[in-house]
Amino acid sequence: MLKKILTLVIAFNLLFVGHSIAQNYNISDPNPPEFYPELYKISNKPNKIGNYDLKVFGLKVYKIELYCENSVFSFKNKSAIVINYQRKFLKENLIERTIHEIARINEIKDRELLSSYKLKLQEIFFDVDKGDRKTAIFNPEDGVKLFLNGKLVGQIKDLIFAKRFMDVWLHEKSAYPKMTKAMLGKND
Numbered sequence: 001m002l003k004k005i006l007t008l009v010i011a012f013n014l015l016f017v018g019h020s021i022a023q024n025y026n027i028s029d030p031n032p033p034e035f036y037p038e039l040y041k042i043s044n045k046p047n048k049i050g051n052y053d054l055k056v057f058g059l060k061v062y063k064i065e066l067y068c069e070n071s072v073f074s075f076k077n078k079s080a081i082v083i084n085y086q087r088k089f090l091k092e093n094l095i096e097r098t099i100h101e102i103a104r105i106n107e108i109k110d111r112e113l114l115s116s117y118k119l120k121l122q123e124i125f126f127d128v129d130k131g132d133r134k135t136a137i138f139n140p141e142d143g144v145k146l147f148l149n150g151k152l153v154g155q156i157k158d159l160i161f162a163k164r165f166m167d168v169w170l171h172e173k174s175a176y177p178k179m180t181k182a183m184l185g186k187n188d
Contacts, residue, residue, distance in 0.1 A: 038137060050184055050187075051065040059087070064169060066079065066183040068080075075166075077140065081169055083135075095125050098168055101168045104175075124154025142157060
């Protein structure tokens, strides 16, 4: 019961509290870990641009990293976001949060468009447990390929949707601007 309450509190805070309670996490190793084999789909030597350890009210949510084929992020090049979950989340909660953020960041009011995005995410999202790793590989020519624990689970071929999906973490209007800055290597 306590676990369900904590999950609900975290989900609520992720949706409504914002960036002020998130904390930064620094990893000094610039090279990708060997246990991320999917990263080699962007480059033979992916560049780690930045990372962040998201905590809400002191509770670990996830560790997130950005890798690119170049030393600076650009949607003109291949990139990857790696999320290492620090707690369990249900598929539906992840989908709702993602759709909410895509709509908010891009000021989308078109319910039909958001519904089509939600349908696609229902195909490629799964429940995640503590310790699971989700990797989104962005390619400007063919969209996003999504991996769960190194296994390909789906693809977003629509390039506009693919970019909007990546922007949940990378856009300047993301829910956690400090996280975005850290991931983009723009720490103050």
